[in-house]
Amino acid sequence: MKTPKTQPKTDLVDLVEIGSDGTAIGKSTLANRISHLYREVGRSVTCVRIESSRRRGQDAGAADTDIFIPLEDFTTAATRTGGLVGVLSPMYEAAMRIPRTGGAVIVDWPGGTAGHRLEVLAATNFDATLASMGIRGMSIVMTSCSAEHMAQAERYLKGLEKVAPNLPRALGLSGRNGPFDWPVQSEQAEAFARLKTAAGDIPQLRIPLVAGRALQVCSDAGLDIASALMLPFDKLAARLGVHVFAASACASELAVWWQRTGAELRKMLEVKRADAGVTV
């Protein structure tokens, strides 16, 4: 009797961090998409959001477990046991559970905390700690097409290379603010060239823009992507205040983005590809 061939399970990394110095680049959107990707491949996922308390409750429900660390606690870190590391202890506890549960952890860092993050990585010897626990991690540095964001990403990547050389890195190119396409010798083109030099051979993830502001429109109506995709067209039309046909076009635009991003993320987060970003 022939034994049926089973599809090999996709082996993704255990811990993904997403960070950037800039804000409004699409980190949280990507974190949600990655959470859904892990659930698609059958792994339980914990999403750690480090964010301002004002944004609490937004985009919840993508992961099996959500941990929220208020950004405001960073200012009181000096008075806490362990300082900044103490503030982030829920994140470390979630990471330490990975070998036991087999789940995954996604960490969504807020904008403007690159310095704090590097400080924490250095203080905890993060890459060696993960390696000793057998946890495969990846750190994604995001940027948009703005020259300032690209310069910040370049510095961030260099800092990561210095502080955690054995933590695989990846560069996320977010199309939120426009395409990565400029005239030769323009300021942005030169910043991009420097960024690519700093990135070297690490994997690069291109996150396309959701065309026609479809994502922004849903976000303004209080809908995250998964909810907008699942809503029937008439209900979506009522929420957005548009015709049913326009609502179906909006949902299809989100679906196309969802598929494209999922395919790119799957390629990048697979374990064999994830090892490519390590500096030896």
Place this chain on the structure above:
Amino acid sequence: MPVSPSRLQERVAYLVRRRRWIEREAATFVLDFYRRHRRLPPAYVTLLLPSGTVRSLRLRGEFGHLLRNFNRFSRIMMTRAIDRCRGRQDVGSQDAS
């Protein structure tokens, strides 16, 4: 409560298939929308069509609007002309009597 991954994947696949139908119907919707509202629908609809098609649909909408206004104007002028003729005829018949 998180959405079931399998249901979400099925829904995404359905929406991507449906997009083919939406692309075929987009031109009719855009023209009809322009005729009703004198503006284009949201960008996530117009981006389904090539930019040249959107421009020509807009032109058609504008010509349609001009034509409707011209028809209304002609009807008003015709009505006035007819009323003027009737008025002269009444005056003429009064003179005759």
